[in-house]
Amino acid sequence: MHMVLLGPPGAGKGTQAKRLAQSLSLAHISTGDILRQNVKEDTQLGRQAKGIMEKGLLVPDDLVAKMLDERFNNPDIKKGFILDGYPRTLPQAATLDEILSRKNLKVDLVIYLNTSDDVIIKRLTGRLVCSKCGANFHIVNMPPKLKDTCDSCGAALYQRSDDNEITVRKRLEVYKKEVASLIEYYEKAKKIHSLNADLDPRIVLDQIIKLSSTV
Numbered sequence: 476m477h478m479v480l481l482g483p484p485g486a487g488k489g490t491q492a493k494r495l496a497q498s499l500s501l502a503h504i505s506t507g508d509i510l511r512q513n514v515k516e517d518t519q520l521g522r523q524a525k526g527i528m529e530k531g532l533l534v535p536d537d538l539v540a541k542m543l544d545e546r547f548n549n550p551d552i553k554k555g556f557i558l559d560g561y562p563r564t565l566p567q568a569a570t571l572d573e574i575l576s577r578k579n580l581k582v583d584l585v586i587y588l589n590t591s592d593d594v595i596i597k598r599l600t601g602r603l604v605c606s607k608c609g610a611n612f613h614i615v616n617m618p619p620k621l622k623d624t625c626d627s628c629g630a631a632l633y634q635r636s637d638d639n640e641i642t643v644r645k646r647l648e649v650y651k652k653e654v655a656s657l658i659e660y661y662e663k664a665k666k667i668h669s670l671n672a673d674l675d676p677r678i679v680l681d682q683i684i685k686l687s688s689t690v
């Protein structure tokens with residue numbers, strides 16, 4: 476299974492990808508997570524990406540493509556993968572097909588997590604992320620048992636620097652500009668299925684698992 480999760484920031488791509496990776500034994504590839512790791516480690520890529528990410532804009536395609544190509548050299552992709560946060564533009568979709576075809580692979584299924592703007596703003600401005608295992612919490616909807624502490628691993632929770640309302644709105648604007656052409660691309664390829672991601676994440680997860688079993 477080679478699956479792409481498409482949807483606005485806050486649609487739950489990361490949450491679903493983590494759970495799916497676990498239940499279907501797939502590699503989870505999040506370009507946002509890889510970029511944040513690079514920022515944290517202060518690599519050359521991280522230094523180039525940091526300011527762009529904080530503004531809610533897209534990191535240039537060539538930088539992300541190189542990073543993804545390297546990620547695909549990891550043997551864990553042999554078991555299949557879920558891509559979360561890539562592609563985000565039409566040229567990125569073409570790059571993905573090109574990288575995969577070099578490895579005799581293809582995208583099997585694209586899930587579009589359709590989400591309304593007010594749900595997105597509420598989810599993201601209240602989101603807390605574990606600094607160690609990446610688990611997500613929410614100040615109101617899913618508070619951790621112990622303040623600012625991860626229920627799963629006990630590490631500290633933090634708020635992403637791009638999860639403030641101004642940057643979230645910018646990320647949404649960037650997303651909306653690009654997504655229509657991506658949807659069209661995958662509709663032509665007959666690979667995309669749309670789900671209502673305003674619903675409870677458990678319902679959405681079940682629906683994705685059902686769809687993946689039909690491929």
Ligand code: ADP
Binds near residue numbers: 527528533539
């Ligand atoms: P979200 O989807 O919630 O905005 P991500 O963690 O996927 O969060 O991405 C955070 C930021 O990382 C984006 O706003 C963008 O700056 C950068 N980024 C992630 N994936 C890509 C990509 N495929 N192309 C360009 N920039 C990316």
